[in-house]
Amino acid sequence: MITDRNLQEALNIQKRTGERLGTILVNQGFTTEHDIMQVLARQLNVDAIKLGSVVLLPNVTKLVPEALIKQQRVVPVKKEGNKLFVAMPDPLNLVVLDDLHLATGLTIVPMIAMEQDIDGAIKKLFGFQDLVNQAILEFEIQPQANLVAFDLDEPPGAYGVEAPTVRIVNSIIKQAVQDRASDIHIEPRAEQLLIRFRIDGVLKDILALPKQSHASVVSRIKIMGDMDIAEKRIPLDGRIQVKIAQQDVDLRVSTLPTIFGEKVVIRILDKSGVIVTLDKLGLSPDILPIYRQMVQRSYGMIIITGPTGSGKTTTLYSTISEINAPEKNIVTIEDPVEYVLEGINQIRVNDKAGLNFANGLRAILRQDPDILLIGEIRDGETAGIAVRAATTGHLVLTTLHTNDAAGALPRLIDMGIEPFLVASTVIGVMAQRLVRLICPLCKEAYELAEHAVERKFMGIGPDQGVTLYRGSGCPQCSFTGYRGRIAIQELLPVRETQQQLILARSPANEIAQSAIEDGMLSLTQDGIQKALLGLTTIDEVMRVATTGL
Numbered sequence: 001m002i003t004d005r006n007l008q009e010a011l012n013i014q015k016r017t018g019e020r021l022g023t024i025l026v027n028q029g030f031t032t033e034h035d036i037m038q039v040l041a042r043q044l045n046v047d048a049i050k051l052g053s054v055v056l057l058p059n060v061t062k063l064v065p066e067a068l069i070k071q072q073r074v075v076p077v078k079k080e081g082n083k084l085f086v087a088m089p090d091p092l093n094l095v096v097l098d099d100l101h102l103a104t105g106l107t108i109v110p111m112i113a114m115e116q117d118i119d120g121a122i123k124k125l126f127g128f129q130d131l132v133n134q135a136i137l138e139f140e141i142q143p144q145a146n147l148v149a150f151d152l153d154e155p156p157g158a159y160g161v162e163a164p165t166v167r168i169v170n171s172i173i174k175q176a177v178q179d180r181a182s183d184i185h186i187e188p189r190a191e192q193l194l195i196r197f198r199i200d201g202v203l204k205d206i207l208a209l210p211k212q213s214h215a216s217v218v219s220r221i222k223i224m225g226d227m228d229i230a231e232k233r234i235p236l237d238g239r240i241q242v243k244i245a246q247q248d249v250d251l252r253v254s255t256l257p258t259i260f261g262e263k264v265v266i267r268i269l270d271k272s273g274v275i276v277t278l279d280k281l282g283l284s285p286d287i288l289p290i291y292r293q294m295v296q297r298s299y300g301m302i303i304i305t306g307p308t309g310s311g312k313t314t315t316l317y318s319t320i321s322e323i324n325a326p327e328k329n330i331v332t333i334e335d336p337v338e339y340v341l342e343g344i345n346q347i348r349v350n351d352k353a354g355l356n357f358a359n360g361l362r363a364i365l366r367q368d369p370d371i372l373l374i375g376e377i378r379d380g381e382t383a384g385i386a387v388r389a390a391t392t393g394h395l396v397l398t399t400l401h402t403n404d405a406a407g408a409l410p411r412l413i414d415m416g417i418e419p420f421l422v423a424s425t426v427i428g429v430m431a432q433r434l435v436r437l438i439c440p441l442c443k444e445a446y447e448l449a450e451h452a453v454e455r456k457f458m459g460i461g462p463d464q465g466v467t468l469y470r471g472s473g474c475p476q477c478s479f480t481g482y483r484g485r486i487a488i489q490e491l492l493p494v495r496e497t498q499q500q501l502i503l504a505r506s507p508a509n510e511i512a513q514s515a516i517e518d519g520m521l522s523l524t525q526d527g528i529q530k531a532l533l534g535l536t537t538i539d540e541v542m543r544v545a546t547t548g549l
Helices: 004-017 021-027 035-046 065-070 095-102 115-125 128-141 164-178 211-224 288-295 312-323 359-363 379-389 407-416 421-423 453-458 495-501 508-517 523-532 538-544
Strands: 073-080 083-088 107-112 182-188 190-201 202-210 236-242 249-258 259-269 298-306 330-336 345-348 371-373 395-400 424-436 445-446 467-471 483-491
Touching: 004 021, 021 035, 035 107, 035 379, 065 095, 065 115, 073 115, 083 095, 083 115, 095 107, 095 379, 164 190, 164 202, 164 211, 164 236, 164 249, 164 259, 190 211, 202 211, 211 236, 211 249, 211 407, 236 453, 288 312, 288 483, 298 312, 298 345, 298 379, 312 371, 312 395, 312 424, 330 359, 345 467, 359 371, 359 379, 371 379, 379 421, 395 407, 407 421, 407 424, 407 495, 407 508, 421 424, 421 495, 424 467, 424 523, 424 538, 453 523, 453 538, 467 523, 483 508, 483 538, 495 508, 523 538
Parallel strands: 083 107, 298 395, 298 424, 330 345, 330 371, 371 395
Antiparallel strands: 073 083, 182 190, 182 259, 190 202, 236 249, 249 259, 424 483, 445 467
16 A cells, blocks of 8 residues: 555654654555554454444443543443443553453453544544433433423423433434434334434434433423324324524424334424525536526426435425516415425415315416426326416426436326326426535545446446545544535426327337437436536445436
8 A cells, every 4th residue: 555665754754753653654645544444453353443334322332431431532332241342543552451441340352443433433422422321321310200200391492401301302403403414213122212313315323312211202302393292103293493503493293103112203404405596406517507498488397306305395496496586476385385485475285174285276376376386296186287287377396206207207197187288288307316425525536446336337348447536434424425415317308209209108218218319318327427527426326326227
């Protein structure tokens, strides 16, 4: 990994400073801390560990005094019998190993970890978890703790310290917002309560709480969401509004009975981040001008497709914000209304009251609208009304659940819409997925190996040189190598060729092939372009874009 000259230069510096050789090699840019760690792990015959992907359990962490963890920069990882596995930057430091043995009475098994990983883990351990760990101790002191013992009527925006349940729930929510999580999963297991965050589309274990905290934590969340705390047999929904660091955040709560108790999922709706301009949606230069022309049309239908959590709502809201003007009457019908848009008339579906997409649309059409946003076309009745609206001088924006853009057109026909109506009303369909962005602080370039499986996916031969990018992992991205997300898209304009195929009831693959021949970039091709530009990794594109041609 280094040259003789690099080594000699590092040794000369070591004579002057007394620093560790590995530290000097990293500081001089001759190698990376990750490379040093891997070599040392082999040389010393110890396991290497990436702390960013490990759940640090409170009952293991508290085996070692906090002062010793911070002073010696060690992290207790797991306990097996009489052995305590500890991550440390220098597994040969006998003084630290003796201190740990004396403090715990256990046999210490050292594991090597990068210093930045250890610093990040310690910061996370004694930042977010300080309140949580203290609350856990109180649960252990009061094993019969229940709803009656806590002040569960505390306003959701206040972060007091009266009850351990309040502190646990508030700390979890605050940490999730700070970590840019989209969802909090609170999952009862046989022996513990597991807390997981979905960050940049990927679930990550964050914390394990004692099993006896489950009832109180769920009850606290239900109180905050104005839900029935006594009902545990059926799924429930609720909504919470909180203010964190002068930031308004909406939380959507969903409970589900499982064999170990109620599971809770909290969707975090950050109002400050949803509305972005079309320029910042990640639309490629091949797609953006075509899409802009589409949304400026005065009538017709534009469909956004993709699975749940693929950013369809963000795309629709950003589109509405761009074309909003005082002279336009814009009405939306959604289930639910996720974000309030200034100057837009928004309606929430209420099935219990008899307000569904279909009869809501009928009422909207009597309100003299210019632009309609339909949250989702779920049935033939809604599809029929939407198509009629698009043919009578309204611009209709909506979503469908299909794998690719072309699949939306036969889907409408399957819902009972005549092919000639689909061909004449649909302006275009955009399919999208979300991929994780490479962390800009630890992004590094690498050459794709000659026989790598990625070459077949990218459609390039073994002799062609390819430079790709990835994140090495740093505290800023919690050592994942990713921070944030961007959309990859395929935009299918419905032109004369596609209209003829629709009228002939052609399958989706033929429509897609004709669009590609007309210049459409598939999801896969758009993803590969963004990987070559260093925005995301090719692994992310392979994980997400499984339907592109």
